[in-house]
């Protein structure tokens with residue numbers, strides 16, 4: 001599908017491609033349907049990459065003892081509930097669940113799918129500058145949003161990058177819809193960007209979850 005949406009006409013636009021890594025596509029934390037969006041995103045980049053001012057790939061970059069892994073806790077299993085607690089304020093918590101080990105730096109599962117990375121030529125796709133942003137390197141902090149950790153106490157440098165590039169519009173796709181795509185889109189909106197999720201270029205973990213975020217438009221591209 002060609003991109004002729006009104007959104008791209010006003011201001012600069014960034015495409016955020018979240019965590020298209022092998023562990024989420026067909027590895028230890030495989031998201032249903034993740035494999036089928038690889039060619040969709042790849043075709044989209046080939047046809048429309050040049051319509052964006054910046055393309056950012058994000059990555060989960062975990063050490064092998066990451067706090068989000070069930071294996072890092074005694075007697076815990078993947079998908080069991082877990083509450084992240086702030087070191088500064090024990091009343092500040094974020095409830096989520098633990099995961100199987102995934103996206104450990106240096107493993108194949110950590111790599112972004114080669115059908116996407118092979119499109120990058122000299123740091124560019126279709127003449128648009130690309131960037132790779134890692135998250136979750138600190139063993140003690142979990143990140144869903146690519147802007148900040150789940151307790152909103154630590155930031156990546158993506159906000160500075162988007163501001164420096166004068167980005168107004170942020171389009172989010174990738175994996176997984178109900179975790180890192182959702183939370184990255186929520187941060188993007190919170191930081192004042194016109195934010196869109198590209199519904200046909202993302203897949204969710206929880207089959208019963210539906211996207212419903214006021215102020216964030218769900219679009220097809």
Ligand SMILES: [Zn+2]
Nearest residue numbers: 060068103136
């Ligand atoms: Zn992770």
